[in-house]
Amino acid sequence: MSTTSGTRRVVTALALLMVLVMTTSCAVRTTSILRDPGTVRIALNAWVGYEASAAVLQYLLEEELGYQVQLVQIDEQPSWQALDQGAVDVIVENWGHEDLMRTYGPDGNDTVVDGGPNGNIGHIGWYMPAYLVDEYPGINTVDGLKENADLFRTPESGGKGEFLSGAPGFVTQDQGMINHFGFDLSIVYAGSEAAQITEIRNRYAAKEPALFYFYEPQWLFNELDMVRVEFPEYTQGCDADLDNVGCDYPLYHLNKIFRKDFAEQGGRAFQLIDNWKWSNDDQNAVAQLIADDGMDRDEAAARWARENPDVWRPWIPAGASPETD
Amino acid sequence: MTVVPAASGIRSGPPPWLTSRWTWALLVLAALLVGFAILRGQHSFPDLPEAYQVGPFFDRIYDWVVANRNTSPLFLYGFNYLSVGLGSAVILINQVLTLLGWPGVVVLGVFTAWRVAGPRIAAFALATFLSFGLLGLWSEAMTTLSLIITSVLLALLVGIPLGILAGRSDGFNAAIRPVLDFLQVMPAFAYLMPMLLLFGIGNPAAAVATTIYAIPPAVRITAVGIRGVDPGALEAAASLGSTRWQLLTKVQLPLAKRTVFLAVNQTLMLAVSMVVIASVIGAGGLGDAIFQALNKVNVGQAFEAGLAIVLMAIALDRVTAAAGEGDRGPGAASGRRGLPFMLVGFLATAVAVVVARLAKIAEWPKSWTVSVAEPINQVNDAVQALIGGATSALGTFTLGWVLDPLRTVLTDSPWWLVVLAAAAFGWVLGGWRIALVGGLSILATGLLGVWGLSMDTLSQVLVAALVTVALGFVMGILAARSDVFARILRPVLDAMQTLPPFVYLIPAVALFGIGRIPALAAAVIFALPPVIRLVEDGIRGVSPSATEAALSQGSSRMQLLTKVQLPLARSSLLLAVNQGIMMVLAMVVIGALVGAGALGYGVVFGLAQNQLGLGLTSGLAIVCLGLFLDRLTQSAARQGE
Numbered sequence: 001m002s003t004t005s006g007t008r009r010v011v012t013a014l015a016l017l018m019v020l021v022m023t024t025s026c027a028v029r030t031t032s033i034l035r036d037p038g039t040v041r042i043a044l045n046a047w048v049g050y051e052a053s054a055a056v057l058q059y060l061l062e063e064e065l066g067y068q069v070q071l072v073q074i075d076e077q078p079s080w081q082a083l084d085q086g087a088v089d090v091i092v093e094n095w096g097h098e099d100l101m102r103t104y105g106p107d108g109n110d111t112v113v114d115g116g117p118n119g120n121i122g123h124i125g126w127y128m129p130a131y132l133v134d135e136y137p138g139i140n141t142v143d144g145l146k147e148n149a150d151l152f153r154t155p156e157s158g159g160k161g162e163f164l165s166g167a168p169g170f171v172t173q174d175q176g177m178i179n180h181f182g183f184d185l186s187i188v189y190a191g192s193e194a195a196q197i198t199e200i201r202n203r204y205a206a207k208e209p210a211l212f213y214f215y216e217p218q219w220l221f222n223e224l225d226m227v228r229v230e231f232p233e234y235t236q237g238c239d240a241d242l243d244n245v246g247c248d249y250p251l252y253h254l255n256k257i258f259r260k261d262f263a264e265q266g267g268r269a270f271q272l273i274d275n276w277k278w279s280n281d282d283q284n285a286v287a288q289l290i291a292d293d294g295m296d297r298d299e300a301a302a303r304w305a306r307e308n309p310d311v312w313r314p315w316i317p318a319g320a321s322p323e324t325d
Numbered sequence: 326m327t328v329v330p331a332a333s334g335i336r337s338g339p340p341p342w343l344t345s346r347w348t349w350a351l352l353v354l355a356a357l358l359v360g361f362a363i364l365r366g367q368h369s370f371p372d373l374p375e376a377y378q379v380g381p382f383f384d385r386i387y388d389w390v391v392a393n394r395n396t397s398p399l400f401l402y403g404f405n406y407l408s409v410g411l412g413s414a415v416i417l418i419n420q421v422l423t424l425l426g427w428p429g430v431v432v433l434g435v436f437t438a439w440r441v442a443g444p445r446i447a448a449f450a451l452a453t454f455l456s457f458g459l460l461g462l463w464s465e466a467m468t469t470l471s472l473i474i475t476s477v478l479l480a481l482l483v484g485i486p487l488g489i490l491a492g493r494s495d496g497f498n499a500a501i502r503p504v505l506d507f508l509q510v511m512p513a514f515a516y517l518m519p520m521l522l523l524f525g526i527g528n529p530a531a532a533v534a535t536t537i538y539a540i541p542p543a544v545r546i547t548a549v550g551i552r553g554v555d556p557g558a559l560e561a562a563a564s565l566g567s568t569r570w571q572l573l574t575k576v577q578l579p580l581a582k583r584t585v586f587l588a589v590n591q592t593l594m595l596a597v598s599m600v601v602i603a604s605v606i607g608a609g610g611l612g613d614a615i616f617q618a619l620n621k622v623n624v625g626q627a628f629e630a631g632l633a634i635v636l637m638a639i640a641l642d643r644v645t646a647a648a649g650e651g652d653r654g655p656g657a658a659s660g661r662r663g664l665p666f667m668l669v670g671f672l673a674t675a676v677a678v679v680v681a682r683l684a685k686i687a688e689w690p691k692s693w694t695v696s697v698a699e700p701i702n703q704v705n706d707a708v709q710a711l712i713g714g715a716t717s718a719l720g721t722f723t724l725g726w727v728l729d730p731l732r733t734v735l736t737d738s739p740w741w742l743v744v745l746a747a748a749a750f751g752w753v754l755g756g757w758r759i760a761l762v763g764g765l766s767i768l769a770t771g772l773l774g775v776w777g778l779s780m781d782t783l784s785q786v787l788v789a790a791l792v793t794v795a796l797g798f799v800m801g802i803l804a805a806r807s808d809v810f811a812r813i814l815r816p817v818l819d820a821m822q823t824l825p826p827f828v829y830l831i832p833a834v835a836l837f838g839i840g841r842i843p844a845l846a847a848a849v850i851f852a853l854p855p856v857i858r859l860v861e862d863g864i865r866g867v868s869p870s871a872t873e874a875a876l877s878q879g880s881s882r883m884q885l886l887t888k889v890q891l892p893l894a895r896s897s898l899l900l901a902v903n904q905g906i907m908m909v910l911a912m913v914v915i916g917a918l919v920g921a922g923a924l925g926y927g928v929v930f931g932l933a934q935n936q937l938g939l940g941l942t943s944g945l946a947i948v949c950l951g952l953f954l955d956r957l958t959q960s961a962a963r964q965g966e
Contacts, residue, residue, distance in 0.1 A: 044617075051617070072527060073617060074607040077935040082526040082607065085394065103391065155724045156840035156920070168917075168926065169933030188840065189926060191918040195830070202713075294623060294698065296461075 040269045043079040043088040044071040046167060047193055049217050050093045052286035053118065055297035056312070057092060057273060059305055064316055067269050075169040080104055080257070084111045089262040090273055093254050095122055095171050113263050115256030119277035122252035124171065124215040126163075130225035132209050140229045142181055149184040151209045160186040164212035166196040174213060176245030177231070185211070200224070217280035219287040271317035278311060349753040357746040361738040368739030370776035379773050379945075380938030387937035390522055404523045411475060411536075412529035418471035426687030427463055429678040430454065436670040438640070442647030449643065453636040460629045461694040462614060466637065469600055469610030472528060473641075476535035477596050481589060484540045488547025488588065489573065492581075498548060505541045510951030512911040513538060513602045514928045515944030521606050522937060531608030535599040542591035550584025551577050586649025593645060594822070597638045601827065602915075605932060611637075615827050624705045624832060625698030632697075635820050642819065705832060713836060720842035727788055728841060735780035743780070744768045747953060755960025762956045766949040773942040773949070781923035782913060783950055785841055789848040789909045790954075794902055797853050801860025801901070802886065811861065818854040826851055826915045833919065844916020844925075852908035856901045863897025864890045903958040910951050924950075 040061055042054050051071075058069040072088050080100045082088045104112045128140060136151070138144040152161030163174060163185045178185050190196035196212065197220060203210040204224055214226065231248035238247040262270055282304075289300035305312060375381070394400050422430055431454045439447035457466040491498040516534045524530040554577050562576045578585070604612035611630045618626035681687045735743060748764030770779035804811040829850055833843035867890050875889045891898065917925030924943045931940020 046616075070609070072607050072609065073604060073613045074526060075605075075933040077933065078521065078526055078606065081391070081521075081935065084391070085525040087525060087527045087607070109392065154840075155721050167933065168930040189920055189922065191916075191920045191926070191929065195919045291623075294626070294702075 038066075039068040039070055040090075040266075040273075041070045041072055041088045043082060043091045044073045045076050045079060045091070045093065046073065046169070048219060048287045048291040049120075049283050051297055052283050052290060052300070053092045053120075053278075055290070055301040056278075056286060056304060057276060059298060059301035060272060060312060060315065061269055063302075063305075065268055065272060076171075077169065080112065083257065083259045084109055086111075086259060086261070089259050089266065089269075090115070091257040092273070092276075093118060093120065093122075094257045095124075095252050095254060096250075097171075111260050113258050113260050115258045115263070115274060117253045117255050117277070120217055120254040120280055120283055122215060122217070122254045124213070124249040124252075126174075126177075126211060126229035126231070127214040127226040128209070128211050128229065129204055129207075130227050131207055133227045140227050142229075142231060145211075145229060146181065146183060152185065152211045154188070156188050157186045160184050161211065163187045164196060164199060164210060165189045166213050167192045170213070170215075172213065173239050173242055173245045173249065176239070176242045180244050180246040217283050217287070219284050219291050222284065222288055223292060268317045272315055275315040275317065276312075277315075282308070282311065346753060350750065353746055353749040353753060356749075357738065357742060358734065360742040361734050364739045364742070366737050368741065369737075370740040370771040373772065373774065380942045382938070383941045384936065384938035387522060387935070394525075407533060408524035408529035411479070411524075411532040412527065414475045415468075415471050415528045415532055418474055419468055422467045422471060423464075425674070425678055426681045427454075427458060427689050428681035428686070429674050430467070432677040433670065433674045436673060438644050440666060440670065442644050446640075446643045446647055450640045453640040456636055457633055458689040458693060459695050460633055461689075461691070461696070462611060462630060462633050463689040465609070465611045465614050465630070466633055467610075469612065469634070469637070472532060472535065472600050472603075472608060472610060473593070473596050476532045476539060476600070477589075477593055479532070479536045480539040480543055480592050480596065483536075484543025484592065485547050485585065485588070487540075488544040488585075489551055489578075491544060491548035492551025492577070493569075493573070501544065505544060506952070506955070507948065508537065508541045510907060510910075510955055511944070511948050512914045512951070513599055514605075514911075514914050514925065514932075515941075515947055516599075517603065517606050518928065518932055518937060518940040518944055521932070527607040528609065530606050531600065531603035534603055534606070535596050538599040539592045539595040542595060543588045546588035546591060547581070547585055550581030550588070553584065554580045583649045586645060590642060590645040590649065593641050594638065597634065597641070598826070601634060612827075623698065623702065625696075625701035627827070628701045629696070629698055639816075639819055708832075709836065716836040720837040720840075720846075723788070723845070724840070724842055728784060728845075731788065732781055732784040735784050736777055740771055740776060744771075751953075751957060751960075754957055759956050759960045763953050766953040766956075769949045770946040773946050775924065775927060775942055775946045778922075778924045778927055778943065779946045779950060782910075782925070782947070785845060785848075785913050785916075785921065785923065786906065786910050786950065786954070789845045789852070789913060790902075790906045792845075793849045793852045793856060793905045793909055796849065797856025797901060797905060798860055798898070800853070801857040802864065804857060804861040805864035805890075806882075806886075814857070818858060821850070822854045826912055827918070829912075830915070830919050840919075841916070841921045843919050844913055844921030847916060847919075848909045848912035851912040852905045855908060856905040859897050859901035859904060860894075863894030863901070866897065867893045899958065899961055902961075903955060906954050906958060907951060910947065910954065914947055 042057060044051060044054050054071055058071060061067040061069050072082065074082055074088070076095070076097070077100065079088065079091050080097070080103075083091065084104045101112070101114065102108055104110075105114070132151075133140050136144070136148055139148050139151075149161035152163070153159070154162045156162065161184055163178070163183075165172065165174060165187050166189070168189060168191065174187055177183075178187070190199055200210060200212060200220075201224070211229075214220075220226075232246060234247045234250040239245045239250070256273065256276075258266075258270070258273075263274075266273075286300050286304045289295045289303060290297050293300075295303075372378075390400075394405075425433065431451065434454055435447050435451045438450035457463050487501065491501055513534075516538055517530075520530040520534040520537075524533050558576055558580060559572060562572055567575065600608060600610065601612035601615065604610070604616045611634050614630035615627045615634075618624075618630060678687075744764050744767050747767040748760040751763030752760035767779075770776055800814075804814050826847070829847035830843065833847040837843040837846055871889055871893060872885060875885050880888065913921060913923075914925035914928060917923070917927075917929045924947050927939050927943025928947070931937060931943065
């Protein structure tokens with residue numbers, strides 16, 4: 001008897017306490033999580049080119065300005081959500097995503113801002129091995145591909161030719177192109193860039209046919225000889241209907257996306273990232289050190305920085321005296 | 326109705342239920358095949374009207390959350406507390422570990438291990454800590470450790486009281502069981518999507534996902550422990566006038582202590598595996614290191630991080646296991662010496678911290694690292710060159726002759742026939758209730774709008790499960806009969822069970838290309854350990870008197886196995902089948918990362934493209950398949966008894 005009424009009293013007290021906490025304490029926003037102002041958090045999307053950019057920025061922020069840098073591995077689209085919630089400060093290589101800009105940008109939640117181009121030009125496309133084009137001249141055109149689609153048949157793609165796609169998070173319009181041009185192809189997703197590259201390398205080693213989604217800037221171009229399939233050039237709006245796309249992928253002027261508060265209060269860290277701009281060759285140089293030579297990304301960044309001081313010197317904010325120690 | 330005679334006992338020849346049940350199952354299969362042959366390609370699952378579709382509904386919820394996360398009271402006064410609190414806790418613990426520096430952490434950790442588990446395990450802990458540093462993964466390991474500490478503490482805080490309640494109240498037990506079942510059949514990947522929605526990205530969401538994932542064993546095993554307490558002891562205490570609270574603290578908990586520590590142990594192990602998978606939603610640490618290495622097709626680097634995780638898991642496992650066995654450490658016999666020991670430990674830690682600060686080595690020096698990535702990559706390449714051709718031929722054969730036909734039967738049969746067949750299997754194996762559950766869960770996958778994907782996944786799971794069970798039984802029997810083999814196998818199984826699923830994928834891709842086959846291979850390897858263990862345990866658990874009796878009557882080893890050991894271990898064996906199937910299901914989903922497609926791809930795609938509708942319906946469909954397979958095999962196990 002006494003214990004049950006005791007329990008009841010405890011429960012009532014707890015309930016009251018809860019109500020008290022709810023009503024008196026302040027509302028908690030996701031942005032109020034513990035954070036260190038000396039730490040910059042860069043979203044890290046899952047391809048090596050991106051990692052190269054992030055690594056160089058990390059190196060410069062840490063060594064030249066004395067910041068701590070955290071690279072947060074996360075997919076392309078969730079990175080935007082992370083910016084929105086204040087979990088990361090910047091995306092350093094963004095591919096398009098106008099819809100997300102509408103949701104989170106000035107016309108939506110107003111939590112992210114476009115940071116302008118980073119100097120890299122991105123181009124997605126369909127690729128095949130050079131030896132295949134040597135063997136079947138003209139196969140890298142719409143008509144040639146249509147004729148030879150059955151070359152790409154694999155057990156996994158069944159009766160149709162296989163179009164090997166990459167990670168699910170990547171931007172694609174491939175189904176629309178297959179529909180528009182009437183290719184007898186079916187898309188097989190490798191599921192991750194790692195799996196796709198492994199598969200491509202295996203095909204090259206066996207000199208087998210392969211047709212795959214790929215993009216520039218990409219370090220693998222330095223290792224394998226790939227030929228781009230020719231499609232009608234991109235024109236504004238030709239990819240409006242994703243089920244019927246009669247053109248190639250557009251050229252992306254890859255840009256930076258900042259968390260709004262970081263752009264306003266990020267101080268010299270923000271200024272450095274804002275100043276940063278480099279070429280596809282710069283990025284590939286670092287990416288290859290990481291992916292092909294198996295170097296740690298911080299080593300690769302350090303080496304690139306040692307060899308190219310005149311490229312990055314201008315990025316360091318004016319009046320900079322190292323804050324370290 | 327298959328009314329099963331309760332005790333068939335040990336009899337020579339197959340017991341009657343076996344023959345009749347198998348006959349029925351074959352009949353159902355034959356009916357399915359006949360239906361498929363006649364109606365092939367017709368009656369595919371109809372589309373629901375727009376308003377009743379589940380996917381778009383979830384998409385609308387997602388849009389709402391994105392727009393209102395920092396304005397709606399539900400988040401301001403609810404979920405955000407948890408996410409901000411947990412996220413901050415992870416950061417705080419990490420800061421403490423950083424403050425201690427590696428010498429402080431090593432001294433504290435090794436001292437604790439020594440105190441709790443004795444010198445041998447302390448030495449192992451020391452080696453583990455040093456390996457983090459040597460592999461150049463110290464800070465990653467500390468992030469992972471903080472995540473694990475946060476989520477395991479929270480899981481135990483919630484799980485153990487719930488387990489005690491479930492142990493003491495039949496009503497509560499019955500109420501919470503379906504919830505736990507649901508949580509346990511939900512594959513890790515499917516957790517991530519809703520967590521992302523409610524708790525945002527990064528460590529907070531990872532901590533919540535890990536916590537929830539790790540709670541079920543804490544509740545279950547604690548409940549089992551409390552229930553397992555000798556009723557005589559309880560009655561004796563009650564007759565002496567103990568209150569319920571006294572009963573709990575003085576009798577039930579002390580007597581169930583070993584089992585409760587097992588719960589702690591299992592919670593830890595699950596947390597370790599989830600923390601790795603959570604790197605997909607931005608959790609940092611070792612999982613992230615693996616994930617990043619895999620994106621670079623660097624098996625060696627992934628292996629290094631995987632090794633660190635495995636060592637951490639084994640160390641945590643051994644320490645908690647020893648804690649449950651009763652203290653083995655020095656001075657454990659007398660509780661009075663506990664305090665001075667703790668003081669010594671703290672002092673030693675403090676000295677280590679101060680010395681490290683003075684010597685400026687609080688951070689692990691970069692020059693003290695060795696890399697094993699390069700040789701591992703070379704071995705991987707060599708193996709691929711050696712047997713790559715054979716394995717890919719095997720893969721092509723399996724695809725063409727087993728997987729594809731099975732998938733065609735499932736996807737091209739009329740949907741109502743598949744639902745009926747599922748129900749009929751349920752009826753044959755477990756009676757009308759299982760029939761209802763089976764039929765409804767298969768029907769639900771269609772209602773969720775992912776019928777085709779579900780049938781594809783089901784075909785993969787069935788094939789992988791068959792291979793797993795066959796291999797697992799053979800190895801389990803061998804391990805039960807040879808102590809040497811069992812001793813060699815144990816650390817291998819330990820390592821396999823703690824190895825993060827990601828790591829299995831890349832060599833599988835190297836050997837089998839991409840697609841369903843590598844996913845299947847990874848699933849088989851992933852699911853083997855528990856099957857082997859349960860089979861071994863079951864056979865070793867057969868009472869020695871039964872085996873002796875059989876031996877004295879002149880049974881050969883083969884007869885002993887088939888006539889005595891296997892029949893007596895039947896419930897363990899069926900549990901092994903059940904566990905094998907559930908783990909295969911979990912892994913097949915992750916196989917989407919290497920092109921297995923189907924439901925797993927829905928989850929991965931939903932996660933990567935922020936399409937909650939697709940991600941969540943695929944996740945729920947996986948749960949439905951899990952429920953179906955779980956209920957079917959469990960009821961078979963129960964009927965077998």
